[in-house]
Every structure is written in structure tokens, then in C-alpha cells.
Amino acid sequence: MGLKERRQREKQARRNQILDAARALLFDKGLQATSINQIAKQAELGVGTIYFYYKNKEEIFADLQEEGLEILFARILKTANLDLPPDEKLRRIGRQYVRFSKENRNYYDIINYFLAAPEIFFAPSLKSKVDRHGSQIIGLIVEIISAGNRTGLFHSRNSRRDAITFWGTLHGLIQFKKLKDTVLAGDSHQSLLDHAVEHFIGGLQGN
Amino acid sequence: MGLKERRQREKQARRNQILDAARALLFDKGLQATSINQIAKQAELGVGTIYFYYKNKEEIFADLQEEGLEILFARILKTANLDLPPDEKLRRIGRQYVRFSKENRNYYDIINYFLAAPEIFFAPSLKSKVDRHGSQIIGLIVEIISAGNRTGLFHSRNSRRDAITFWGTLHGLIQFKKLKDTVLAGDSHQSLLDHAVEHFIGGLQGN
Amino acid sequence: MGLKERRQREKQARRNQILDAARALLFDKGLQATSINQIAKQAELGVGTIYFYYKNKEEIFADLQEEGLEILFARILKTANLDLPPDEKLRRIGRQYVRFSKENRNYYDIINYFLAAPEIFFAPSLKSKVDRHGSQIIGLIVEIISAGNRTGLFHSRNSRRDAITFWGTLHGLIQFKKLKDTVLAGDSHQSLLDHAVEHFIGGLQGN
Amino acid sequence: MGLKERRQREKQARRNQILDAARALLFDKGLQATSINQIAKQAELGVGTIYFYYKNKEEIFADLQEEGLEILFARILKTANLDLPPDEKLRRIGRQYVRFSKENRNYYDIINYFLAAPEIFFAPSLKSKVDRHGSQIIGLIVEIISAGNRTGLFHSRNSRRDAITFWGTLHGLIQFKKLKDTVLAGDSHQSLLDHAVEHFIGGLQGN
DNA sequence: GATGAATGAGCCTTCATTCAT
DNA sequence: GATGAATGAAGGCTCATTCAT
Numbered sequence: 097m098g099l100k101e102r103r104q105r106e107k108q109a110r111r112n113q114i115l116d117a118a119r120a121l122l123f124d125k126g127l128q129a130t131s132i133n134q135i136a137k138q139a140e141l142g143v144g145t146i147y148f149y150y151k152n153k154e155e156i157f158a159d160l161q162e163e164g165l166e167i168l169f170a171r172i173l174k175t176a177n178l179d180l181p182p183d184e185k186l187r188r189i190g191r192q193y194v195r196f197s198k199e200n201r202n203y204y205d206i207i208n209y210f211l212a213a214p215e216i217f218f219a220p221s222l223k224s225k226v227d228r229h230g231s232q233i234i235g236l237i238v239e240i241i242s243a244g245n246r247t248g249l250f251h252s253r254n255s256r257r258d259a260i261t262f263w264g265t266l267h268g269l270i271q272f273k274k275l276k277d278t279v280l281a282g283d284s285h286q287s288l289l290d291h292a293v294e295h296f297i298g299g300l301q302g303n
Numbered sequence: 304m305g306l307k308e309r310r311q312r313e314k315q316a317r318r319n320q321i322l323d324a325a326r327a328l329l330f331d332k333g334l335q336a337t338s339i340n341q342i343a344k345q346a347e348l349g350v351g352t353i354y355f356y357y358k359n360k361e362e363i364f365a366d367l368q369e370e371g372l373e374i375l376f377a378r379i380l381k382t383a384n385l386d387l388p389p390d391e392k393l394r395r396i397g398r399q400y401v402r403f404s405k406e407n408r409n410y411y412d413i414i415n416y417f418l419a420a421p422e423i424f425f426a427p428s429l430k431s432k433v434d435r436h437g438s439q440i441i442g443l444i445v446e447i448i449s450a451g452n453r454t455g456l457f458h459s460r461n462s463r464r465d466a467i468t469f470w471g472t473l474h475g476l477i478q479f480k481k482l483k484d485t486v487l488a489g490d491s492h493q494s495l496l497d498h499a500v501e502h503f504i505g506g507l508q509g510n
Numbered sequence: 511m512g513l514k515e516r517r518q519r520e521k522q523a524r525r526n527q528i529l530d531a532a533r534a535l536l537f538d539k540g541l542q543a544t545s546i547n548q549i550a551k552q553a554e555l556g557v558g559t560i561y562f563y564y565k566n567k568e569e570i571f572a573d574l575q576e577e578g579l580e581i582l583f584a585r586i587l588k589t590a591n592l593d594l595p596p597d598e599k600l601r602r603i604g605r606q607y608v609r610f611s612k613e614n615r616n617y618y619d620i621i622n623y624f625l626a627a628p629e630i631f632f633a634p635s636l637k638s639k640v641d642r643h644g645s646q647i648i649g650l651i652v653e654i655i656s657a658g659n660r661t662g663l664f665h666s667r668n669s670r671r672d673a674i675t676f677w678g679t680l681h682g683l684i685q686f687k688k689l690k691d692t693v694l695a696g697d698s699h700q701s702l703l704d705h706a707v708e709h710f711i712g713g714l715q716g717n
Numbered sequence: 718m719g720l721k722e723r724r725q726r727e728k729q730a731r732r733n734q735i736l737d738a739a740r741a742l743l744f745d746k747g748l749q750a751t752s753i754n755q756i757a758k759q760a761e762l763g764v765g766t767i768y769f770y771y772k773n774k775e776e777i778f779a780d781l782q783e784e785g786l787e788i789l790f791a792r793i794l795k796t797a798n799l800d801l802p803p804d805e806k807l808r809r810i811g812r813q814y815v816r817f818s819k820e821n822r823n824y825y826d827i828i829n830y831f832l833a834a835p836e837i838f839f840a841p842s843l844k845s846k847v848d849r850h851g852s853q854i855i856g857l858i859v860e861i862i863s864a865g866n867r868t869g870l871f872h873s874r875n876s877r878r879d880a881i882t883f884w885g886t887l888h889g890l891i892q893f894k895k896l897k898d899t900v901l902a903g904d905s906h907q908s909l910l911d912h913a914v915e916h917f918i919g920g921l922q923g924n
Numbered sequence: 925g926a927t928g929a930a931t932g933a934g935c936c937t938t939c940a941t942t943c944a945t
Numbered sequence: 946g947a948t949g950a951a952t953g954a955a956g957g958c959t960c961a962t963t964c965a966t
Contacts, residue, residue: 131960131961132960132961132962133960133961136928141926141927142926142927142928143927143928143962143963144925144926144927144928144962144964145925145926145927145928147962147963148925148926152961153961208419209419211419211478211479212415212418212419212420212478227482227485227486228485230485231485231486231488234486254498256488256490257494257495257498257499258498258502260476260486260487260499261472261476261495261498261502263475264472264476264478265468265471265472265475265476265499266475267475267478267479268471268474268475268476268478269467269471269472269475271418271419271471271474271475272418272471272474274418275437277434278434278435278437278438279437279441280467281463283463283464288467291461291464291465291468292464292467292468292471292472295468295506295507296502296506298506299503299505300502301509302505302506302509310949310950313950317951338934338935338936339935339936339937340934340935340936343953348951348952349951349952349953349954350937350952350953350954351937351938351939351950351951351952351953351954352950352952352953354937355949356950359937360936545938545940546939546941547938547940550949555947555948556947556948556949557941557942557949557950558942558948558949559946559947559948559949561940561941561942566940566941567939567940622833625833625892625895626830626832626833626892641896641900642899644899644900645899645900645902668912670902670904671904671908671909671913672916674890674893674900674901674909674913675886675890675909675912675913675916677889678886678889678892678893679882679885679889679890679913681889681892681893682884682885682892683881683882683885683886683889685832685833685888685889686885686888688832689848691848692848692849692851692852693848693852693855695852697877697878701878702878702882705875705878705879705882706881706885706886709882709917709920709921710916710920712923713916713919713920713923714916716919716920716923724928724929727929728929731929752955752956752957753957754955754956754957757932762930762931763930763931763932764931764932764933764957764958764959765930765932765933765958765959765960766929766930766932768957768958768959769928769930769931770929773958774957926966927965927966928964928966929963929964929966930962930963931960931961931962931963934958934959934960935957935959935960936956936958937955937956937957938954938956939952939953939954939956940952941951941952942950942951942952943948943949943950943951944949945948945950
């Protein structure tokens with residue numbers, strides 16, 4: 097048992113070593129420009145070794161994405177645990193996601209990359225990781241909405257669907273940032289997001 | 304006089320020839336896997352000829368994206384022109400976008416690609432095209448919301464921001480399709496979209 | 511006759527137009543990076559037109575080289591015509607060539623390019639142009655050495671060979687400039703050239 | 718221990734294999750016309766393999782140039798070690814360099830290429846190799862001139878500068894070979910070189 | 925477990941040149 | 946005379962992946 101554990105621990109250590117290298121490169125040069133050979137060199141490992149621990153490049157990035165999701169989750173969790181009314185929590189979560197997309201730009205990009213890519217890309221094994229974390233975040237929002245329901249503040253009939261809608265709205269609108277000069281017509285992106293969150297909350301309360 | 308015109312027409316014909324080839328390949332193999340060399344072969348033209356008409360790969364895709372946006376716009380426009388109450392129009396527009404993402408999957412993918420890619424990617428010239436079409440679509444939705452306001456059905460205080468929010472919600476949620484097994488927990492993606500549209504409409508009416 | 515002349519004049523005008531473009535590009539981007547297509551664009555002419563006036567790229571550069579040789583020749587000629595003793599003339603000519611290699615760097619490079627290239631390159635027609643100008647320069651030096659002989663200052667037994675030797679020494683040593691850090695061991699390139707000229711003059715006087 | 722050594726040896730063997738191919742092509746078709754793809758084919762290796770051993774084309778040629786410089790150095794060294802008076806040594810070195818430029822035409826061309834190319838070309842790493850070998854050769858000549866000084870045959874005040882002058886003269890004049898029909902006016906190139914060497918020696922003795 | 929040499933298809937792009945109009 | 950669209954071979958180079966050691 098102890099042996100098996102040690103094996104496991106060492107394996108994880110190596111994976112971390114690889115991840116450290118990949119992360120450094122990714123953050124420095126971007127997703128496309130980062131190659132396995134470069135990761136190997138950066139990690140001071142042989143290329144073959146990388147392939148021993150990761151089936152392919154995509155899997156490495158999936159792990160990195162997971163990291164990003166964990167950071168994001170932690171932020172959301174912290175917000176969800178504050179002693180605030182549910183609507184205020186939603187507002188803050190909205191802002192947290194926007195902040196994350198700015199402050200953790202690289203993690204945001206990689207998450208976005210997988211989410212926006214055509215489905216063909218995903219090997220099922222990768223998918224499950226992303227999904228698991230996504231579910232956790234959705235779970236937190238579901239909980240907030242349910243809490244609002246309980247206090248009579250919200251009137252959601254399907255808090256899961258509403259939670260996903262909320263997240264989808266944030267996710268979609270953040271991608272619009274690059275349209276600010278024309279579609280947004282000079283309106284501040286942040287105001288838009290705030291507006292959308294308000295609209296969403298209004299919808300929860302409305303009925 | 305006629306000569307210059309003919310030249311111009313022929314030049315456009317060649318561009319179409321190239322676009323046809325690019326579209327065929329793109330739709331068959333996806334964005335990343337489509338190379339200029341392949342396009343040339345498919346178009347039965349020399350590689351150099353492609354470069355004579357397009358500065359690079361991205362410009363070809365920008366043209367293709369414009370095609371997609373035109374199709375999408377036509378769909379939305381048709382819906383917007385129906386003789387229906389504003390809320391119903393929004394419902395149908397929501398469904399149209401989803402349908403577009405399925406039936407014109409390839410066009411959807413290419414639009415999505417540009418929208419979701421990290422900002423760095425955009426050459427300003429390409430950007431303007433996308434933006435212009437995006438603005439047109441948003442414009443239609445603004446008009447619908449305004450109409451709803453006028454009849455007292457909606458109470459939107461900022462129809463432009465609401466329109467963008469609406470579109471952003473659709474855009475974001477469609478990307479979630481690939482999460483259906485876990486995050487969506489088996490719930491139908493279509494129901495989710497419908498729900499979101501309903502929620503959005505509720506928000507418009509609410510106050 | 512008048513017609514033929516006009517034709518000739520117009521032809522030369524077009525060639526100058528091309529040369530102007532080629533020169534501008536060459537001086538801006540270097541020899542290798544300048545293509546016929548670019549020259550055509552810069553000259554606001556069709557590519558085909560370029561080929562009507564020049565058989566190929568090399569011929570254009572040969573004309574440019576001739577320009578350079580003319581500038582160089584003018585410099586040398588001016589020096590040769592000064593009212594100075596022959597040895598002083600040689601000293602000044604040496605300095606003139608060095609200055610030319612610096613101040614007219616681009617012309618120098620193109621002259622050097624043809625001179626240093628493996629023989630295979632030269633079409634006989636191009637060769638003659640270069641040779642003619644080269645001969646003129648050598649001729650000036652021959653004259654100086656001969657004048658020195660006449661006044662008893664020099665004792666050259668073969669002023670033509672000596673002239674070529676002089677020129678060859680300058681030519682060879684200027685190419686060594688890029689070795690200044692190691693072979694020249696920090697010694698100033700200019701001092702080296704001066705030294706070489708002095709040595710050469712010493713050889714002329716010596717016997 | 719033995720393993721590491723063997724690895725090293727094999728690595729060198731591959732580099733030689735590549736060099737053999739590059740040399741063969743270079744000597745057959747000239748410098749400009751030799752491409753990495755061709756080298757790979759000739760060496761019966763994948764293109765990628767070439768890039769595994771050499772960073773780029775220039776690095777291969779630098780190695781080849783080093784080969785050439787070694788051959789040249791060996792010739793000069795042999796001459797310098799003969800039991801002959803210094804002036805005679807210089808005469809023979811002159812002839813050796815001319816012979817080298819004929820008999821090892823291809824090595825000569827590649828050395829010349831680097832020496833004559835506009836400065837921009839050189840990566841510092843490549844430069845050092847050339848310089849090192851160049852310095853060695855100059856060193857030999859310096860030694861000969863110094864020896865001549867010691868026996869009273871020469872009166873060089875700066876044997877290093879004189880050595881470089883000597884070498885520069887040879888280097889420059891050899892490039893004039895292609896001008897033999899006009900500038901040299903039918904005079905034999907070899908006689909010219911002999912003359913120049915004699916002139917140089919005269920300059921050493923003169924004062 | 926770890927290595928790293930080897931691959932080779934394929935990428936994007938350039939360019940001198942031709943030729944029908 | 947002038948044009949400029951068309952060519953396509955060729956260039957340098959990258960990179961995920963494999964496999965013998």
C-alpha cells in the first residue's frame with residue numbers, strides 16, 4: 097500500500113513538473129505557440145517522458161484548464177460563502193467572473209479555448225474533467241438561487257436551468273468584449289455586464 | 304469601360320472560386336485543419352494564385368465568416384419581419400440562432416471561432432466586417448424590444464443593452480451544448496435555451 | 511532619325527523609372543529582399559513591363575551597380591585631378607574608397623556582391639559593364655603611378671599591375687572590416703587601411 | 718560512462734553525415750542553390766533531423782567553412798614550417814592561397830561568401846569560428862615577418878598590420894580573377910598575384 | 925521509468941517568369 | 946508597348962509522436 101502510494105505521489109510530482117513548464121510557456125507565448133518539445137526542454141525532461149505522463153498535448157492543457165477552473169471555483173466559493181443576500185451574491189459572482197477573465201487572462205483563455213472549440217476536439221476523458229468543475233460552479237449558483245427562493249426573494253421554478261442561464265450569459269457577454277468599439281458602441285463593457293446581471297436578477301424576482 | 308468592369312467581374316469570380324474551395328474544405332475538416340495548400344488544390348489553382356487574391360488564410364476565413372453572418376442576419380431579419388408580438392419574436396429568434404448553430408454548423412463554427420479567440424488575433428480590417436454584421440443583428444433586436452416597450456409589453460430601460468444581453472445569453476449557452484452530459488445533467492439543451500429566453504423575456508416584462 | 515531618337519529617349523526614361531524604384535527598394539530592404547514584383551509596384555508599372563525593359567533581375571542590379579561605379583569613379587577622378595604629389599593622391603584615393611564603402615554603403619554592397627560572387631553568376635553582357643568602369647578606375651591609378659615614375663618619386667616597373675595591386679589591397683582589406691573584433695584585435699580598421707596604403711607607397715618608392 | 722561517450726560519438730557521426738551531404742551539394746550546385754531539403758534528401762535523413770543537429774542553414778555552412786579554413790591553415794602552416802628564408806615563405810604562401818582558391822574552389826567560395834557578405838548576416842557564434850581561424854593564419858604570417866625582421870631582411874614596424882595587409886591583398890586580388898578579360902587586360906592572373914607579392918615584399922624590405 | 929534521436933508530412937509564403945489580352 | 950493574372954516549384958521550418966535503448 098505504502099509503495100503504491102509513493103508511486104502515486106511521485107507520479108503526481110512529475111506531472112506537476114510538466115505542468116509547471118507548460119504553464120510557464122503557455123503564459124509566456126500563448127496556447128498555439130507552445131509545443132511539447134518546448135515543454136520538455138523547459139521541464140528538463142525528455143520528450144518521451146512527457147508522453148509517459150500525458151497521452152498528448154491536449155491532456156496537458158486540460159490539466160491546466162482544471163487549474164484555472166479551480167481558481168475560478170475558489171473565487172466563486174468565497175463569494176458564495178459571504179454573508180450577503182442572494183441577489184447581492186449573484187452580482188458579486190458576475191463581477192468575479194469578469195475579474196477572473198482579466199486578472200487570470202491566461203487561465204481564462206484556456207478555459208474559453210476548450211469551451212468555444214468545435215466539439216470534434218474533445219476526447220471524452222478530457223471532457224469529464226471540465227464538466228466536473230463546471231458542475232461545481234453551477235452547483236454553487238444553484239444553491240444561491242435556491243436560497244433566494246427559500247427566503248421568497250426569488251421565484252425560480254428551475255434553479256438549475258436558471259443557474260446555467262446565468263453562467264451562460266456571463267460567459268457569452270465576456271466574449272463580446274472585443275466588439276466594444278462597434279457593437280457595444282462605446283458603451284462600457286463592465287456596465288453591460290452589470291446590466292445583464294441586473295436583468296437576470298430581475299427575471300428571478302419578477303414572477 | 305466595359306473592359307475594366309469585366310476585369311472586376313472576373314476577379315470576383317476567382318475569389319468566389321477560392322471561397323467555394325475554402326468553404327468545402329472548412330466544412331469537411333474544420334478550421335484548423337484547412338490549409339492554403341489544400342484550398343489551392345481544391346480550387347484547382349496554383350498556391351500563388353490564392354495569395355494573389357488573399358493576403359493570408361485569415362482573410363479567406365473572414366470572407367467566409369461574412370457569408371455566415373449574412374445567412375444568420377437573413378434568418379433573423381425574416382423572423383423580425385413576421386407579424387407577431389415582440390415576445391414571440393424573441394422566442395423565435397432564439398430558436399433561429401440555435402437552428403443556425405445546428406443547420407449551418409460550419410458557418411456557426413467559423414463565426415464562433417473569431418468571437419471566442421483571444422483578442423490578439425484580429426486584424427482591424429477583419430474586425431470591422433464582423434462588427435458591422437453583428438451590429439445589424441443587434442439592431443434588429445433593439446427594434447423588437449423597443450416595439451415591445453411601445454406597446455407596454457416590455458419595460459426595458461435600455462433596449463440596446465438588453466438586446467446585447469439577449470444575444471450574449473444565446474451565444475454563451477449554445478457553447479454549453481458540449482457540456483450536456485454533465486453540467487446540463489441530461490437536461491435537453493433546447494429546453495435550456497427556451498428556458499433562458501423565457502427568463503430573459505420575463506425580465507423585460509417584470510418591471 | 512528624330513523618331514528613333516525619341517524612342518530611345520523614352521526607353522531610357524522608362525528604364526530610369528524602373529531603376530528609381532529598384533534603387534529605393536534596394537536601399538531600403540537590401541539586395542536579397544527586393545523582388546521584381548515589388549519593383550513593379552514601386553515603379554507603378556506592370557510586372558510584364560519590367561521584363562520588357564530588363565531581361566531579368568540581375569540586369570537591373572547591374573545597372574545599379576554601374577551607377578555605383580560611376581559615383582565611385584567620380585570621387586576618384588576628382589581626387590586624381592587635385593594638384594597634389596602622386597603619393598598623396600594615392601593616400602587620398604585609399605581614403606576615398608573607404609569613405610565610399612561607408613557613405614555609399616548600398617552601392618558598395620552591390621558592387622561587392624558582383625565582385626565577390628562565384629563566377630558562375632555573370633552573364634557576359636553584365637560583365638563588360640563592370641569591367642569597363644573598373645578599367646577606368648584602374649586607368650586613373652595607372653596614370654598617377656606613371657606620373658610618380660616620371661618625377662622620379664616612384665620606381666614602378668609595371669604601373670598597371672601596381673595599380674591593380676593597389677586596388678586589390680584596398681578591396682580586400684575593406685572586406686576585413688567585419689573581423690575587427692578578433693583578427694584585427696581591436697586595431698582600428700582605418701589605421702589598418704592607412705598602414706596598407708603607406709606600405710604600398712613604400713613599395714613603389716623603395717626600389 | 719561509455720554510453721555517454723558513444724552517444725556523443727554517434728552524434729558527431731550524424732553531423733558528419735549531414736556535412737557530407739551539404740558539402741557534396743554545395744560543391745555541385747553552389748551556395749545559394751543548396752537548400753536544407755536537398756541536404757536532407759542527399760543525406761537520406763528527414764528534414765527534421767537536419768534541424769535537430771543544426772539550427773539553420775547558416776550553421777551548416779559555418780561548419781563547412783571551418784573545414785575549409787582548416788585545410789587552408791594546414792597548407793599555410795606546412796609552408797610556414799619549411800626551411801626557407803622569410804621572403805620565400807611569403808611568396809609560397811601567396812601561391813598556396815591562389816592554389817587553394819583553385820583546387821579547393823568550393824571551400825574557397827564558402828569562405829569568401831562569409832567574408833564578402835554584408836555584415837548584417839553574421840550571427841556572433843558563427844563569426845567567432847571564422848575569426849579564430851583567420852587569426853591563426855594571420856598569426857603564422859606575423860611570425861614569418863617577425864622572423865624576417867630578426868634577420869634584418871625585413872624592416873616591418875608593425876608586423877601584425879603588415880600581415881593583415883598581405884592577406885588582404887591576396888584576398889582582394891583573387892576576387893579580381895573574374896575581371897581578367899578587361900581590367901587585367903589579358904595579363905595573367907597568376908603574374909599579377911606574383912607581382913603583388915613581390916611588391917609587398919619590396920615594401921617590407923624597403924625601409 | 926526515462927530518454928532523445930528521428931521522422932516526414934505539412935505549414936505558410938515568396939518569386940521570377942510567362943503570356944493572353 | 947503595357948498589363949497583371951497565373952503559375953508552382955521551392956524555400957525554410959515546425960511539431961506531435963514513436964521507439965529502440
